[in-house]
Amino acid sequence: MSAMQFGIFTVGDVTPDPTTGRTPTEGERIKAMVTIALKAEEVGLDVFATGEHHNPPFVPSSPTTMLGYIAARTERLILSTATTLITTNDPVKIAEDYAMLQHLSGGRVDLIMGRGNTGPVYPWFGQDIRMGIPLAVENYALLHRLWREDVVDWEGRFRTPLQGFTSTPRPLDGVPPFVWHGSIRSPEIAEQAAYYGDGFFANNIFWPKEHYQRLIALYRQRYAHYGHGTPEQAIVGLGGQVFMRKNSQDAVREFRPYFDNAPVYGHGPSLEDFMEQTPLTVGSPQQVIDRTLTFREHFGDYQRQLFLMDHAGLPLKTVLEQLDILGEEVVPVLRAEFAKDRPDTVPDAPTHAALVAARD
């Protein structure tokens, strides 16, 4: 299996195309997300991860439904989340849903846990946003047990107690899906990932790299503290955001209206400033390769690289062209370059087969 996994992650936003003013329907966007996932496998990518949201303009409220459908239509692709809301979802339902998906996909599933950043989602699901970190801590502690102990007696602060509860189906081959914990600013979450020996994912988009460097350095150090290996052996995933054309000026010209009007950062800094200050790269495939290779210098050897490719109203046709470029011209070079000088002691990216082998 590969040392590094490459893939894409999607927010699932329904955003008007600023160049035409047209907004896709929810149905079109959902179908487009599926088409993008299938394309990811076709062009040789390893991972497709979907966000989870419970408010417009986002469609992916039901990740395992979508990922189950994609699982049935793919062979190799690892299906993941970016992120699964560990705060407002019932950990029992996460345990059940993703174990089911794990069986149906033949072990091609893992998850990134996140707290979510939409205030009202907490009260809509009966929770208090001020308890975000404690919810993440307690819910994951329960989920962790549900996947590892056949019969669970449990009592906590936030959920009905459980007596003699068995989460079904049991994880495939008795090995739970791999879990990453995602955070952009909370040392508590880096600590949580380190404690369990789980992966840590930094979305690495929208903000300067220094934000993520601090957290990843902390995670690596605490991973070693808890005896899971050396800091260099901690399991790190990174996001990234790119737009490519053969000629870099064409990439900038085509992407600029999408950038200028994008949710999150649109109507703010110029594209040029944002590229300088954050990991966004708009340019030629070679520029994307060069920039992505710097991630290893900033964060150390890592296991998974996901790119954000389909937001801000980019049309499906354009996104599919981007995936062709990513799969054909960028990722093969990145695989080869990242493999150079990678110490043998750095673990490969996690897969179900590897986790089963490690257990046996």
Next chain:
Amino acid sequence: MTALRLVAVSAGLSQPSSTRLLADRLVEATRRHLPPEREVETLVIELRGLAVDIANNLVTGFPSPGLSAAIDAVTGADGLVAVTPIFTASYSGLFKSFFDVIDATALTGTPVVVAATGGTARHSLALEHALRPMFAYLRAIVAPTAVYAASEDWGGGRDVRADGYTEGLAGRIDRAGAELAALMPSAAEQPAAAGTAGTASTDEVVPFEQQLAALRP
């Protein structure tokens, strides 16, 4: 011994600006009341030049390098002079936005003198009903004297008025400067450790067992 850091924030928009002038005079007055042998680094930050960066930070959630340097200077100050023009009965939007993008704990314990400028003296209480509560929320130490300079004050005398209590602008500046200087770390002390923006160093981490234990029913 490290130099004391005395920083002023001016939200004046015109150039030249009476708000900047007031900031400069407050810095001078504060310096005058600090021990002469004490090394003092002064810096005046004009928010006008950071207006676009501040707006961008509101949109993106992170500061540009220039704004980041200004935030570091303010949050690392041993004494702060904060001066805004009064717009629409309160601090200017630019002034408030600058403090909005600073971490809410970063000014804890920082001595501050608040000051404002306006066309007439009728809005002088904006210092008391807008600026003072804002810095109270930030847990800064606000000097008792807040300085309001209306246009007419720039032509006023320095003498104590007939009531024996109300001073002219120069007197108010001097009093506020003395108060801020007294609140700043003295020559003998190490400068106060101002609050720092959220960083993820290991010593701040609550060990995970402790996080779990805190949740046990």
